[in-house]
Amino acid sequence: MKDFSRSLLEKVKGPFKYENIFRNILEIISKGTESKDIVLFVKDSQVRGMRPLTGTDEFLDISILEKLTFDELEEKNVYFLEFSDENTGALFFKHGIPVTLEQLPDIILSLILVLNNFIMFRETSSKITRLSALYEIARFTDMLVNPSNALFSLVKISRSIVDYDSCGLYILDDQGLQLRYFHGITPNTIYRKDSNIYKALIDEKRPLLTHHENMKSFIAIPLITSEKVIGGLLIGSLRSYKFSNDDLVALSIVSSQLSSMDNLFNTLISVKTLTTDIVDSIKQGIITVNFEKQINLYNKKALDEFPQLKKVSKNTNINNVFCKGHELIRLINDTIERGIIYENERVEINAKFYEINSFALKNESQYIVGVVVIFRDITEVVEMEDRLRFRDKIITIGELSASIAHEIKNPLAGIKMVAQLLKSELSEDETSKEEYVQVILGEVDRLDKLINELNDYAKPQSQVIESFFLSQVINSVLFLLHKDIQKHDIEVRSELSSLLPMFKGDRNQFKQVFLNLFRNSINALKEAKDRKRELDISITFDEGFKITIKDNGIGISEENMKKIFNIFFTTFKEGSGLGLPIVQKIIKNHNGNIKIDSIEGEYTVFKIELPGSG
Structure with a gap:
């Protein structure tokens, strides 16, 4: 022994x-x-x-x-x-x-x-195998780029736990267990409802350790999420007794964990999709930014308003999306750095008006961790408010002009009559006095004209609606002004296609519009002494008319741009300050819009937009 x-x-x-x-x-x-x-x-x-x-x-x-x-x-x-x-x-x-x-x-x-x-x-x-299985889950989970790959990673993880000859991932559908992914020897593509494998995994929800067909060792594990079988993991070896009960336990742990992860990922995806749908259905734009000023989220309305957001990737800083000095950057910086909350803040961005609300996101310790910006386009509201203010102003001016006309016109008529009488009684050797009388008569006529223009501007004007070509009206106005154009050596370049549709509106009122605008351009050009004087006119049509009138005259200062459509404001010595307000009124009465762009000393551009239906 x-x-x-x-x-x-x-x-x-x-x-x-x-x-x-x-x-x-x-x-x-x-x-x-x-x-x-x-x-x-x-x-x-x-x-x-x-x-x-x-x-x-x-x-x-x-x-x-x-x-x-x-x-x-x-x-x-x-x-x-x-x-x-x-x-x-x-x-x-x-x-x-x-x-x-x-x-x-x-x-x-x-x-x-x-x-x-x-x-x-x-x-x-067995304990080491279980721990190894959990370790493999953690290691491969970190490697998952797409959460939807959670189940598919089962095949790869299983390889690190058992040495198999064939491994297949099956997903349950109406016909049975369908093969979706495999490694090694090609397994059966489907296990139908009458097969023993199907009955064990789906009906009985139990794993198998047996032999199957040409596989002398065979493991079958049901994939269960929320107590519902969604598929199976089938592993085989050509060698007898290759797999043990410990292998079955380890693979069951992996399958259970990854099935739960897959279910969690799918739930998260569903929640994210629902949240995205809700956020995208909101008619207001939404942008969220973290403390590092990196954009986390934006909805469809925000993308519609600011297409540059489409280029945003993970961790993109907002300063790389919007230009320096952008109103959104200012509001976000104020909220993050100074804790300022904005409510119904009105800002102008790219010629559009927005009402913006911003508030800080805080953690449990009340530290700011981000900002939510909610905004809506109120351009139409602002324009409507402008029209209402414009209408109120017109009513006020109308009342004022009626009073002025009554109080001033009668004295003017008396002054003019006396001046004419005085002029007729002057002798031939009193020519110097005649010049003074002529100045009186000229100023009386100017005041009379001003009152008439003020009346025309203030009182409601009836429109005679007819169809006409805008190009014909422009050409007729240019013909009236051709002497002034030639006198100041102005080159007129026009793109007036005869193929454009007709416009419905008041022809005479648009004559007044173009007459006032062209005179404004001529006055600006004749002051420009150091360049070739050019006047460019064009009309295009795309669901509406777009008329552009550009001159390379003396331009308008930024300060005067804000007052350019104010009544009685003018920068020309002989101007009344009513020409551009009349232009604006006529265009607004035709449901159009007029904008001006200018750089002092370089150019001025008037842009008119009119509806296609007139």
Whole structure:
């Protein structure tokens, strides 16, 4: 026995590989008992019996053997190995149990101790396998770029847990389990509802450890989320007993975790989609920015108003999206840096008006972590308010002009009559006095004209609506002014296509519009002494008329631009200050719009927009 124990200890030294140990133990038992062809079986709950560790494919049904007496077992050439009051293994002597078994109890005791270590090793290995599985989940989860790949990563993760020949990911549909992704040997493309695999995974919701078709070792695991089976993971090996119960447990852990992750990702995606739909359906623009002034979110309305947002990627700073000095940047900076909250703040951006609200996002410690900006386009509201103010101004001026006309016109008529009488009574040698009288008459006529223009501007004007070509009206006005144009050496360049549609409006009023605008341009050009004088006129049509009148005259200062349409404001010595207000009134009465752009000393551009239907 001492020689046997020494031999056993020598055999088990070195790398702890149980197959080698059992092979050496069997060799020693064979020598000690002078018995050949001994097979060692170990209890395996997966196959509900005992499986051989070496040398055979035979199988012992433990449920039958455990009912037999010692003598009956001896007749079957079986010797049980007991440990902790449980049959953990068996020796099978193909040619009968040897008669001389003096050393066999001691040999069996040593073998049981080895089996005990083997069981402890497998339990430890099982724990390590579970931890490895969780580690692989964490490692591969970090690598997932697209959350929808969570389930598909199962195949790759499984490879790091078990060495398989074939692995397939199946998704449940109306016809059965459909193959979606695989690695290794091509598996079946579908398991229909009448198959055993389908019944075990879908109907019974239980995993399988068995053999299947050409796979001698086979694992099938249901993929379950929210107590609902959505598919299965099927793994096979061409080698017998390749997979253990620990492998089944580890793969079940991985499948369960990743199925839950997939369900969570899908839920998050659904919530995100719903949130995005809600945010996009809001008619107000929304932009959120974090503390580092990086854009986190914007909705469809914000993108419509500011198309440059389309180029925004993750962590894009707002200063790289909007130009320096942009009103949105100013408001966001004020909120982040100074904690200022804006409510119904009106700003002008790119010739449009917006009403903006901004407020700070704060964490539990009340520190600012971001800003939400909500805005809406109020350009139409502002224009309507301008029209209302304009109308009120017109009414006021109308009342004033009526009073002025009554109070001033009669005295003017008397002054003019006396001046004319005085002029007729002057003798030939009183020519110097005649010049004074002529100045009086000229100023009376100018005042009379001013009052008439003020009356025309203030009183409601009836419109004679007709269809006409705007180009014809422009050409007729240019013809009236051709002497002034030639006198000041002005080159007129016009793009007036005869293919444009007709406009519906008051022809005479638009004559007045173009007459006033062209005179304004001529006055600006004649002051420009250092350049070639040019007047450009163009008309285009795209769902409406766009008329552009540009001169390279003296331009308008930024300060005067704000007052250019005010009544009685003029920068010309002979101007009345009513020309451009009359132009604005006529265009507004035709549901149009007029804008002006100018740089002092360089140019002035009038842009008129008129509806296509007149």
